[in-house]
Every structure is written in structure tokens, then in C-alpha cells.
Amino acid sequence: xxxxxxxxxxxxxxxxxxxxxxxxxxxxxxxxxxxxxxxxxxxxxxxxxxxxxxxxxxxxxxxxxxxxxxxxxxxxxxxxxxxxxxxxxxxxxxxxxxxxxxxxxxxxxxxxxxxxxxxxxxxxxxxxxxxxxxxxxxxxxxxxxxxxxxxxxxxxxxxxxxxxxxxxxxxxxxxxxxxxxxxxxxxxxxxxxxxxxxxxxxxxxxxxxxxxxxxxxxxxxxxxxxxxxxxxxxxxxxxxxxxxxxxxxxxxxxxxxxxxxxxxxxxxxxxxxxxxxxx
Amino acid sequence: xxxxxxxxxxxxxxxxxxxxxxxxxxxxxxxxxxxxxxxxxxxxxxxxxxxxxxxxxxxxxxxxxxxxxxxxxxxxxxxxxxxxxxxxxxxxxxxxxxxxxxxxxxx
Numbered sequence: 138x139x140x141x142x143x144x145x146x147x148x149x150x151x152x153x154x155x156x157x158x159x160x161x162x163x164x165x166x167x168x169x170x171x172x173x174x175x176x177x178x179x180x181x182x183x184x185x186x187x188x189x190x191x192x193x194x195x196x197x198x199x200x201x202x203x204x205x206x207x208x209x210x211x212x213x214x215x216x217x218x219x220x221x222x223x224x225x226x227x228x229x230x231x232x233x234x235x236x237x238x239x240x241x242x243x244x245x246x247x248x249x250x251x252x253x254x255x256x257x258x259x260x261x262x263x264x265x266x267x268x269x270x271x272x273x274x275x276x277x278x279x280x281x282x283x284x285x286x287x288x289x290x291x292x293x294x295x296x297x298x299x300x301x302x303x304x305x306x307x308x309x310x311x312x313x314x315x316x317x318x319x320x321x322x323x324x325x326x327x328x329x330x331x332x333x334x335x336x337x338x339x340x341x342x343x344x345x346x347x348x349x350x351x352x353x354x355x356x357x358x359x360x361x362x363x364x365x366x367x368x369x370x371x372x373x374x375x376x377x378x379x380x381x382x383x384x385x386x387x388x389x390x391x392x393x394x395x396x397x398x399x400x401x402x403x404x405x406x407x408x409x410x411x412x413x414x415x416x
Numbered sequence: 417x418x419x420x421x422x423x424x425x426x427x428x429x430x431x432x433x434x435x436x437x438x439x440x441x442x443x444x445x446x447x448x449x450x451x452x453x454x455x456x457x458x459x460x461x462x463x464x465x466x467x468x469x470x471x472x473x474x475x476x477x478x479x480x481x482x483x484x485x486x487x488x489x490x491x492x493x494x495x496x497x498x499x500x501x502x503x504x505x506x507x508x509x510x511x512x513x514x515x516x517x518x519x520x521x522x523x
Contacts, residue, residue: 146436146493184438189487192419192442199419272444272486365444365486 174338181362182414190283190360190412193275193367197284200277206256215251217244217285228289229409232398234300241306243397245282245371246389252278267388268372275358275367278388282369283358286411294354294404303398306391310399313392314344323381325396338416344403351407354400359413367412370397423504423518429496430523437468437476438491441506441514447482463514465507466490470520471500498522 182188201212201224217227218235232243238250252258269275275283298307317324325344328334332349334341342353358369368376371388374396378386386393421441429435441463448460462484468476476492499522506514 146434184491186422186424186438187440187489187491189440189442189489191422192440192487195422196419196442272446274442362485 168333171333174335174340177338178416181416185414188360188412188414189365190358190367190414193280193283193360194287194412195284196274197280197282197287200281201284206252206258208255208257210255212248212251212255212281214255215248217247224285224288226289226292228286228411229292229295230297232296232303232306232394232401234302240391241300241302241394241398242389243370243394243401244285245278245369246394248278248281248285249389264388268369268375269364269366271364271366273366275369279358279367279369279372283367283412286358286409289409290411292409293406294351294401294409296398296401296405298398298402306395306398307402309391310395310397310402313396314399319381319383321382323383325377327381344400347403347405347407350400350403351405354404355407355410356413356415358411359415361415363416368415370400421504421506421514421516423502423516425502425518425520428523429520431496431498433496434493435496436491436493437502438489439466439468439504439516440487440489442487443506443508445480445484445486445488449482461509463488463506463508465505467505467507468492469503469505470494470497472503496520496522 204211213222215221216235216237217224218230218233219227228244231247232241234241235247235250242250249260249263252263253260263278267276267278269279274280296303298304314325314329317327328336328341329344332343332346342349344350344353357373358367360366361368371393374393375386375388378384419442421439424438426433426435443463444461445463446458446461448458448462450458452458460482462482463480466478466480466488467474475494478490480488500520502518502520504516504518508514
């Protein structure tokens, strides 16, 4: 044990040398820019303990357990699909159809529903600027979603999509993903239908390839270094729509849930490892 | 509601071990050179000092400047002199202190 721990302490200095360009960057094949970027990405992720997203996992846990809202109750009666208050593994089974709401919901739509129905929060207020601006921490709903997702770590995406409404969401999601639209004639597939593409430092996953889809979906919600906050999947979709110059997509809307359903289906069987760490 | 700082100490430790202590705290680390959307300067708000004491004795200290990222992660190594308590202090501009105390179990 003693040796292992000394190695961990020595590792900090090994990393320092990678800054000087003498590290692993020189080895390996492929595009030289990608190789350098991989060095940066691996340094960023080398110690999962350094991920500030973990602070929001803690915060989300406290928010889940603390009474809040006009009804002054906690979310421990919130049913994420496995029964009231059952958080472990719930994220891995979402999106799914909920009888009480009569619609398919992803993790954020479901938490939104619980905050509205159980805690008595005003839905309109919850949906007004629901995502953080750069430099601000993720909002309450996002922190809770991060906590819920974290509690499925190590499990695999296993949403069944067996209910007719779930299949409907999947079909809509697939259509939306490939359908070019808007003033720029953009579709999700404009950027996400080939391997090896990137925007600045962010690699763009090719979602028709299961291994890329699994790796990517398993990392959301993720901490974004450039904006210093956790970004959830609903926020990611919202931002993609903005980037495509499409009308604002509402958190928990049928469109966002359909797309998330399609992406989760592509990532079926992929392991969940939350929170991710991204540029 | 802002999150409590996270502190990670190794599980089983014996005297003489060199251990790594990891700390993570939520803070915007506002540099003081950034402007709002309306053009006004956002005033500087940094955690400017991090101190770690073990049994009252300083074991590590860091001065943090404007180039430090938000939500700073700081880790350092220490040779374990025996059982005791860590006291971690982050000092913010204006003097506000965040203090965390964690006991180190030594077998």
C-alpha cells in the first residue's frame, strides 16, 4: 500500500513534465492535432477526483433530500420509474413512459414533473432560463439530475422502448436527428454523422456508431471547463438547437425527449460514468 | 445552496506513509478583468489563499492568483507523522474564510 501511495504522489510530477511537451504526446498514430488534444483531454480527466462536477453531485443530493417549494416536501416520493424515492439505477432505465404523466420522460423532464407536482413549484418559473450562463453553477434541476445520473454509475443504458409512446418518441427522435431544417438547413446529422469531426477542441461523436454513442452518452451530464459548470443533456440539446439557429427548444419538450430517446437507444448497453469532464 | 468542499484522504494509513490529500471547492474565481454583458467590470472575487494545517501545524500553503480556474482542485502530499486532524482554510477576497476539518485515521 505504501508504495502505491507514493506512486500516486509522484504521478503529479510526471504530469508536470507533460506540460513541457516531453510526455506521451509524441507517441501513437493518427492526426498530430488529435494526438495533442488527446494528451490535453487525458490530463483533464486523469484524476476523476478533480472533476468539479462532483460538487454538484453533492449539491444535487442535498437538494433531493431537503424539503423545498410551496408544499415544503423533499423529492423522496418522486418516482423515477423504479418506485417512489428509488434513485439507484433509475437513470439507466430512462427515458421511459410514465402512466401518471401520460408521456415519455427523460431524467430532467421527470424531475421537473416531481418539482411541480410534489413540491408545488411553478412550472413556468422552472422553465424560465432553466440553464446556467457561463461561469454560473448549474441550476437546481440540473444539479438534481446530475446526482440522479451519478447514482447509476457503472450500470448500462437499458431503456426498453417497448411502450408504443416510447417507440413513437424514438421514431420522432430519429426523424429529427436526420431532418435538415431552419435558416441554415442544418440537421443533427450535419455534424454527427461521421467520425473524427470536431468543433474547436470538442470531438463530435458519430451517433450511428454504437461505440462512439455509448462513450458520449455515458459522460452526460458533464462538467464543462470552458463555462465552469455542469451541462446536462437537455442543456446540450438546447445549445445544439441554438447553434443550428433553430427556435428555442424547451426543457422537457417532446422534441428534446424524442432526441434524447434516440441518442440513448444508439448508446444502448453503454456504461454510465457521470459526471463527464469536457472542454 | 452551495456545495460543501470535498476532501479526500486515503482510507488506511500507517505512520511514515507519504499520502496524497485532495481538495475541491466550489468558487467562481472571478478574475476582476471580465466585463458583464452591459460593459461594467465584474469586481474581483478570488480565493487568494489555501492553507492546510495538521494538528495545528502548517503542512501546505498556496497563493492563488487570477489565472486559477473556477472551482479550484488542489492536491498535495504529506508524510504522516501520526493520527490527527486536518484543518483546511480557503481565504476569499474580503476576508471570508471557508474552513473544513477532517480527521486522519492512522492504523
